[in-house]
Amino acid sequence: MAADPRGKAATLAGRQRLLSSSCRLFFPEDPIKIVRGQGQYMYDEQGAEYIDCVNNVAHVGHCHPLVVQAAHEQNQVLNTNSRYLHDNIVDYAQRLSETLPEKLCVFYFLNSGAYHGHLSSLIDISPYKFRNLDGQKEWVHVAPLPDTYRGPYREDHPNPAEAYASEVKRVLSNAQEQGRKIAAFFAESLPSVGGQVIPPAGYFPEVAEHIHRAGGVFVADEIQVGFGRVGKHFWAFQLQGKDFVPDIVTMGKSIGNGHPIACVATTQAVARAFEATGVEYFNTFGGSPVSCAVGLAVLDVLEKEQLQAHATCVGSFLMELLRQQKAKHPIIGDIRGVGLFIGVDLIKDEATRTPATEEADYLVSRLKENYILLSTDGPGRNVLKFKPPMCFSLDNAQHVVAKLDAILTGKTKHSTQMSSGDPNLQLIEEENLRPYYTSLLQSLVCWDGPEAYVPSGPRVNFLFAQKPAHWGSGVWVGRVWSLPVLPLK
16 A cells, blocks of 8 residues: 555546556546445545446455455465466366366466457457457458347347347358358357347357357357356356357456456367367466465355355346336336346437437436446447446445436436537536526526636536537536536526
């Protein structure tokens, strides 16, 4: 811990001076300085407590004492690489094998499982990356996301699993017609970046048949959703049926509760094929005694605190509360999820399901003001994503949804154009300001300073692409310009 704790402004200035701007912050216009975490809570430098609704890395809770203790005790004895015999790596592989289908019985340990496309080889197979860079390589083939809310086959389709699997078959056929051979099919068991998508049951088994027939293997990415998060099962791919077994499973993030660990589990057949190349697999930090001690502790906590069952209980409760909000607020187009992996899809209108991107951004900013940390995902950045630490409670769920409801209930939206304003401006009404709107709008056109307003009290918020040049004061949060208001007499 730093000997001389500094203020947030000094920390931000130092970061801007020493780190690349490509290393982005949450809430960049008003970042939070987090100095401590415990359970499902995070604390800033002023001691304010935030409910963490999105940090799936701190799987069993921030700074869980048993996980911290396991790392500390092993660090005091030995930490070295996996070329030496050590019981921890064997014990950990055995414990992991007991959670998986029998066929997945060979393990490779790594030191990080959160790939985000920093290498060209990974960018090339990450559509959300390559579409903004050099485009899709000829050896990469992308199948439609099995999204039954926004995709081509929706909730009213009689068999969306078969329809989406047929799309994969079509992609395979096109590739083979071009003389291409199929190596592997990569899929998140529950696509997160895609918008908290829940693939229809039966989709993976059908896809696996097509992939195997083409000579490829099926890779299930459990980095975001494994280790009991879905509640019903320990692994999200198990939602696809008890007989479905991927050829390769990748694990990371939650596996170490914040400690950098990752793992690949595969079959004897795949492992032998790799061994036949004669290439050695080695990772300097993967499978170290400390990392494996941490991994074992995470499994112990999951079991002792019955967090998988807890995810089912709290997740079901949270889903029901959110469904009640959907019935109340037209902006909520869809609630989808399982366990503590939930998405709230915000829309501009029900007919077109146009993503409500700006509104989602605004909601996240307002929730932050209420000490709730949430984020958005999906191609339209309009899906509120819930992936909290697994100790997230029933009380937390009730509190968060109550705040969400208050924000949505306390305002309605309508487009407004001010005579000297931005044509894209939208006024977000607040009930306690309605009596003052006419005078307020007239004042804002010629307002030239803070004298007519008080910094405390009610505020009016405007949503638009850029801050108007003629508005020089207020709080700029993302696309929201928040101005203090003095009730006009």
